[in-house]
Amino acid sequence: MQILINIILTSFLYFIIIISFTNIYTPSHFFSLTHAAVITFGAYFTYMLTAQAHAPLWLAIPGAIILATAVGVSTELCIYKPLRKRGATPLIMLIASLGLYVVLQNLISMLWGDDTKSIRTWEVKVGNEFFGAYITDVQIIIIAVSLTLFVLCLLFLHYSRLGKQIQAVSSNEELANIFGINSDRVILLSFAIGSALGSIAGILVSLDTDMTPTMGFKLLLYGIVAMIIGGVGSYWGLLGGALLLATAQHLSAYYIDSKWMDAVAYIILILFLIWKPLGFSGRRLKKVEI
Amino acid sequence: MEYILHLLILIGIYAILAQSLTLVAGYTGMVSLAHAGFYGIGAYTAALLSVNFQVPFLLVIPIAMLFSGVIALAVSVIALRTVEDYFIICTLGIQVIIFSLMNNWMELTNGPLGIPGIPDLTIFGYKFSDKIPFLLLTFSIAGIIFYIIKNITSSNFGLLLKAISEDEIFTQSLGKNVYRTKVMTFVFGAMIASIPGILYAHYITYIDPTSFTVDESIFILSIVIIGGIRSLWGSVFAAAFLILLPEGLRFIGLPEDVAANLRQILYGTILVAVMFKYSKGFVANSKKT
Numbered sequence: 412m413q414i415l416i417n418i419i420l421t422s423f424l425y426f427i428i429i430i431s432f433t434n435i436y437t438p439s440h441f442f443s444l445t446h447a448a449v450i451t452f453g454a455y456f457t458y459m460l461t462a463q464a465h466a467p468l469w470l471a472i473p474g475a476i477i478l479a480t481a482v483g484v485s486t487e488l489c490i491y492k493p494l495r496k497r498g499a500t501p502l503i504m505l506i507a508s509l510g511l512y513v514v515l516q517n518l519i520s521m522l523w524g525d526d527t528k529s530i531r532t533w534e535v536k537v538g539n540e541f542f543g544a545y546i547t548d549v550q551i552i553i554i555a556v557s558l559t560l561f562v563l564c565l566l567f568l569h570y571s572r573l574g575k576q577i578q579a580v581s582s583n584e585e586l587a588n589i590f591g592i593n594s595d596r597v598i599l600l601s602f603a604i605g606s607a608l609g610s611i612a613g614i615l616v617s618l619d620t621d622m623t624p625t626m627g628f629k630l631l632l633y634g635i636v637a638m639i640i641g642g643v644g645s646y647w648g649l650l651g652g653a654l655l656l657a658t659a660q661h662l663s664a665y666y667i668d669s670k671w672m673d674a675v676a677y678i679i680l681i682l683f684l685i686w687k688p689l690g691f692s693g694r695r696l697k698k699v700e701i
Numbered sequence: 702m703e704y705i706l707h708l709l710i711l712i713g714i715y716a717i718l719a720q721s722l723t724l725v726a727g728y729t730g731m732v733s734l735a736h737a738g739f740y741g742i743g744a745y746t747a748a749l750l751s752v753n754f755q756v757p758f759l760l761v762i763p764i765a766m767l768f769s770g771v772i773a774l775a776v777s778v779i780a781l782r783t784v785e786d787y788f789i790i791c792t793l794g795i796q797v798i799i800f801s802l803m804n805n806w807m808e809l810t811n812g813p814l815g816i817p818g819i820p821d822l823t824i825f826g827y828k829f830s831d832k833i834p835f836l837l838l839t840f841s842i843a844g845i846i847f848y849i850i851k852n853i854t855s856s857n858f859g860l861l862l863k864a865i866s867e868d869e870i871f872t873q874s875l876g877k878n879v880y881r882t883k884v885m886t887f888v889f890g891a892m893i894a895s896i897p898g899i900l901y902a903h904y905i906t907y908i909d910p911t912s913f914t915v916d917e918s919i920f921i922l923s924i925v926i927i928g929g930i931r932s933l934w935g936s937v938f939a940a941a942f943l944i945l946l947p948e949g950l951r952f953i954g955l956p957e958d959v960a961a962n963l964r965q966i967l968y969g970t971i972l973v974a975v976m977f978k979y980s981k982g983f984v985a986n987s988k989k990t
Contacts, residue, residue, distance in 0.1 A: 442786055490973060497980035501786045502732065506926065509919060510972030517962040517969070525958075632797070635790060674801040677794035681779055684791060 412544040414661055420550050422650075422657035423557040424616065428634035429641070429649045430564050431608030437581040437643060438594075438601045439495075441504035442635065444628075445486045446609055448515035451627035453479040453610025454617035455523055458530050468530075476610045483606025486511060487599055512628070519624040529621045549618045556615065560608060565646055577601050629673075636680045655679070706832040708948065710904060712941045713839035717897040719924040719936035720843075720850050725890035726922065727931040728854055729883060730866030734918045735776070735792040738799035739891040741913030742769045743898025745803060748816040748908050758822050758903070765899055766892040772799075773891030777884045796918050803910040815909025822903040829903075839900055843937075846893060851933060862886060916965075923968050927975055943968065 428450070435443050456475035460466045466474065490511055494504055539546055568574040579587040580597045588594050613627060633656065641652020656676060663675040718740055726732045746765035750756040756764070780791040803810050810816070822829040822838070829835045853859055864872040865879055873879045902908050920943070928939030947964040955963060 442790065494977065494980055497977070499976070499980040502789070503976050503980055505786045505789055506732070506922075507973050507976035510923075510969040510976065513916075513919065513969035513972070514966050517965040521959060521962045521966075632793070636794070639787075639790070668805075670805045671801065674798045674805075677798050680794050681791070684782060684787075685779055 414665055416544045416546050416550075418654070418657050418661045420546075420553060421661065422653040423554050424612065424630075425633055425637050425653040425657060426650055427557045427560060427608060427612040427615070428630055429638050429653055430560065430646070431605045431612060432631065432634050433638060433643055433649065434564075434577075434601050434605035434608065436638075438577050438584075438598050439487075439491065439504075440581075441501040442508065443486075443491070444505070444508040444512040444631065445515060446483070446605065447627035447631035448512050448519070449479050449483040449606045449627070450609045450613035450616075450630055451516065451519055451622070451624060452482050453613030454530075454622040454626065455519055455528070455624075456610075457614050457617060458523070458528050458622065461530050462528075472614055475614060476607050479610030479613070480603055480606040482515070483609070484599065484603050487602040492595060492599075516624055516628070523624070525624060527621045527623050530617055547619075549615075553615045553619060556611065560611070561646070561650075564608075573597070573600060633676055636676050639680060640683050703832060706836055708944060710832065710836050710839050712944050713836065713843045714897040714901055714904075715921070715924060715940040715944060716937045717843050717846050717900075718894055718921050719928060719940050720846055720933055721890045721893035722921055722925045723928070723931065723933055723936050724850050724853065724862075724893075725887055726925055728859065728862040728866060729886045731781070731883060731887060732789055732922065733792040733887070733890075734789055734915065734922060735780075735795040735799070736890075736894055736921045737913045737915070737917035738796045739769050739773060739894040740898045740901075740917070740921075741799060741803055741910070742772060743895025744902040744908050744913070745810060745816070745898075746895070747899035747902040748819045749809070751820055751903070752816060752818060755820075758824055758899075761899055762896065765895045769895035770888050770892040773888045774884065777887040777891075781880060781883050781887065793915065793918075796915055800910055800914055803913060810910070813910060815907060817907045819902050819906045819908070821906070822900075835904060839904075842896065842900070846896070847933060847937075850893075854933070858882075920968065923972050926979075927971055930979075 431450075432443075432446055435446060453475055456478045457471050460471035460474050461468060464471075486508075490507060491504060494507060499507070539548070539551070568578065576587070576592050576597050577600075579590070579592055580594045584594050587597075612630065613622075616622070616626065616630065637652040637656040638649060639652075640655055641649040643649075656679060659675055659679055660672045664672055718736060722733065722736050725736075743765045746768050747761050750761050750764065751758075776795050780788060780795060783791050804813055806812070822835065827834075829838055854862070861872070861877055861882060864875075864877070865882060869879050901912070924939045924943055925936050927943065928935030928937070946967060947960060950960045950963055950967075
């Protein structure tokens with residue numbers, strides 16, 4: 412039972428990261444690795460506001476989300492938009508984002524140090540008992556928040572004007588421009604939404620466990636693996652991807668050893684790339700087959 | 702003086718790594734983030750063979766190359782089903798798996814504790830224990846590899862590689878086996894990358910998994926890209942530049958940990974700046990010159 416709760420918890424956590432990342436990935440069509448830094452910034456800004464500026468948590472969390480979103484938006488404005496205007500391919504954008512990620516991550520290390528930090532000021536207590544397993548308050552919050560965000564995203568993408576514009580830009584940027592949609596504005600907004608969601612994920616992780624400057628990269632890579640497994644384009648597929656990855660990782664941690672969790676994630680990715688390169692929702696993700 | 706020799710040896714080692722990646726990423730267009738993994742495989746093979754079985758250096762080289770090549774073959778058959786940005790993510794995954802094996806397979810690799818006491822490099826009874834002979838050895842190996850890769854890239858096969866990186870479908874329509882060529886090049890690059898690993902293991906005499914992380918792969922890729930992705934001499938100069946740069950920072954008098962972060966920030970910034978130069982794609986840029 413405990414393992415089931417852990418699986419559900421991890422998959423919801425991965426799921427927020429995936430939706431935050433696909434929000435950026437689908438309109439801009441490249442793997443923005445700086446998103447990992449945005450996730451980490453979410454956690455560290457919360458740390459800065461609570462532990463260093465002594466703000467209450469209810470004020471610090473929105474503040475941290477705004478600051479981290481500002482980081483995400485400024486990467487788009489200062490680096491990605493000029494690169495896109497010069498006609499950069501997704502590969503070039505990916506390498507640029509890798510360089511930018513290295514810069515941001517080391518900035519975090521310089522500002523706050525490499526050691527593990529925590530924003531938990533409250534005492535660690537035994538969680539609530541639930542069918543013979545334990546779940547802490549924070550973990551209940553994680554599940555509630557991610558479910559809410561999932562529903563909001565689904566509604567937003569399908570029913571709001573902006574959501575439809577994002578979908579239009581995702582499927583064909585040029586055509587969307589012809590129809591009078593300002594694709595730069597749409598991509599900027601999706602960066603803002605994605606970064607806000609990503610920083611929320613970072614804050615939730617830091618509330619549940621601790622934070623290190625490289626936490627975002629690890630989480631984002633799991634998110635990317637789950638995204639490729641699930642297949643871009645369907646939220647249900649992505650949820651399935653997150654569930655599958657979390658299940659495999661927890662089972663391997665339970666039956667083999669938790670140190671192999673990284674390797675298991677990538678072995679699953681490779682297996683999927685061999686037999687089901689489009690993810691199990693079957694939507695087109697891969698480039699032209701050669 | 703000792704310190705300058707140390708830096709020169711490191712430059713030699715990274716120049717070999719960068720040259721092999723230049724062939725893979727620059728000429729054939731397979732931008733790989735798994736290179737530190739193959740470098741690590743070379744280092745671990747050398748360490749395990751020479752510590753446990755006292756295998757001589759000249760025999761270690763072919764064994765390590767073979768081993769690295771077999772793993773690269775298995776890996777590339779899978780990874781090369783993807784292209785461009787998916788290929789990078791895939792190689793990143795392979796890098797993480799290789800690192801995870803080095804870090805967690807306690808019985809074989811001794812995990813995070815690493816392998817100490819690797820003996821000095823010996824060829825026909827001559828010990829390369831001093832820095833100067835080791836430097837000469839490193840540079841001559843780098844020279845041989847430079848010569849081989851130079852010859853490959855200027856041959857017909859090199860033309861085929863360039864054609865693949867520019868237009869795969871067109872190359873295939875000319876009757877060339879694109880997939881097989883890519884696998885061959887990737888395997889060859891990985892085999893070459895194991896040689897600097899062997900040198901590193903014998904030189905430092907102690908290895909642990911932290912020398913072969915994703916960051917190391919990013920560093921090797923940065924050398925290649927900053928050197929002009931298709932330029933063999935460029936990658937040698939870029940290796941020298943990127944290794945000497947932090948030493949310059951140290952002379953300014955920055956504390957050790959800040960200097961380490963600042964060094965990475967500099968790599969990152971240079972990488973982003975170079976991407977602006979290459980924004981039309983690596984190939985379009987090389988056509989102009």
